[in-house]
Amino acid sequence: MTTRRFEPIDSGVTPRFAGHATFMRLPVVVNPREVDVAIAGVPWDGGTTNRPGPRHGPRQVREMSSLIKRVHSVTKISPYELCRVADVGDAPVNPIDLDRSLESIRAFFAQIVAAGAVPLSVGGDHLCSLPILRAVAAKGPVGMIHFDAHSDTVDTYFGGLKYTHGTPFRRAVEEKLLDPKRVVQIGIRGSTYSADERGWALAQGMRIITIEELEDLGVDAVIREARRVAGEGPTYISFDIDALDPAVAPGTGTPEFAGITSREALRLLRGLRHLNLVGADVVEVSPPFDPSGGTALAGANIAFELLCLLAESFAARKA
Numbered sequence: 001m002t003t004r005r006f007e008p009i010d011s012g013v014t015p016r017f018a019g020h021a022t023f024m025r026l027p028v029v030v031n032p033r034e035v036d037v038a039i040a041g042v043p044w045d046g047g048t049t050n051r052p053g054p055r056h057g058p059r060q061v062r063e064m065s066s067l068i069k070r071v072h073s074v075t076k077i078s079p080y081e082l083c084r085v086a087d088v089g090d091a092p093v094n095p096i097d098l099d100r101s102l103e104s105i106r107a108f109f110a111q112i113v114a115a116g117a118v119p120l121s122v123g124g125d126h127l128c129s130l131p132i133l134r135a136v137a138a139k140g141p142v143g144m145i146h147f148d149a150h151s152d153t154v155d156t157y158f159g160g161l162k163y164t165h166g167t168p169f170r171r172a173v174e175e176k177l178l179d180p181k182r183v184v185q186i187g188i189r190g191s192t193y194s195a196d197e198r199g200w201a202l203a204q205g206m207r208i209i210t211i212e213e214l215e216d217l218g219v220d221a222v223i224r225e226a227r228r229v230a231g232e233g234p235t236y237i238s239f240d241i242d243a244l245d246p247a248v249a250p251g252t253g254t255p256e257f258a259g260i261t262s263r264e265a266l267r268l269l270r271g272l273r274h275l276n277l278v279g280a281d282v283v284e285v286s287p288p289f290d291p292s293g294g295t296a297l298a299g300a301n302i303a304f305e306l307l308c309l310l311a312e313s314f315a316a317r318k319a
């Protein structure tokens with residue numbers, strides 16, 4: 001097995017606006033056995049129920065990630081020194097075949113997991129998290145720290161359809177991919193279809209921290225609560241960009257007013273170091289609704305925070 005590490009292209013040689021757009025300006029490495037943290041795109045939004053477009057998310061996040069430098073501003077770690085990180089390309093998808101796409105996305109991530117690598121994916125709509133969890137949690141349920149305006153635990157849409165971006169975590173609990181007692185959802189808000197829309201999730205034992213509770217408790221208490229719920233077992237982080245306030249992240253399918261601020265998001269993520277992380281994703285960046293590029297910039301920065309968390313966690317397991 002190679003121990004070759006990968007570095008972003010040196011911006012002192014090739015300026016940030018030049019060269020191929022890859023995640024974090026890393027090389028593309030198609031063999032997951034050569035990487036420890038595999039950054040992958042999932043250019044698919046076949047589960048979208050309202051405004052479409054996150055199929056274009058991976059390309060735009062790759063583009064905006066060219067602005068991100070090697071070293072984390074607060075922790076001073078460089079993920080590229082901790083382990084082997086590369087852009088492994090996009091999962092194969094079919095834009096008009098939901099069933100086939102769910103299976104091809106699962107198979108792509110199963111191959112990453114089988115290689116011993118940890119996936120960091122950039123979607124795609126939130127239904128993409130379901131086939132990724134089918135790969136990551138194939139051997140048993142995982143916990144999840146989930147940032148979102150929505151619980152995504154509705155049963156069905158449009159006359160009994162079970163696979164949409166509003167249902168992935170209901171399916172994941174039913175399939176025993178998630179241990180609901182180790183799931184915490186942060187930033188939940190907005191009007192709902194019914195008064196007890198979140199009742200099923202709560203009945204399973206999920207911890208829902210609404211935006212109102214986040215404001216009341218404060219960021220540090222929410223971090224403690226998220227860490228308590230996730231515990232020491234294998235944990236996945238899923239970040240729906242609509243968790244952020246639409247003032248900073250308007251480019252998404254189902255924006256909800258009055259969300260998490262950029263600074264709160266960074267503080268929350270930085271409070272999640274040294275968990276036992278087995279994967280992460282950032283989803284629902286929709287470039288057609290993002291004329292400024294600011295939503296993709298948010299997605300790229302959140303992906304870098306997630307990368308640093310995954311790299312530290314991976315390195316700690318190998319130490």
Ligand code: MN
Pocket residue numbers: 126148150152165240
């Ligand atoms: Mn979501």
Ligand code: MN
Pocket residue numbers: 148149150240242243254
């Ligand atoms: Mn959402």
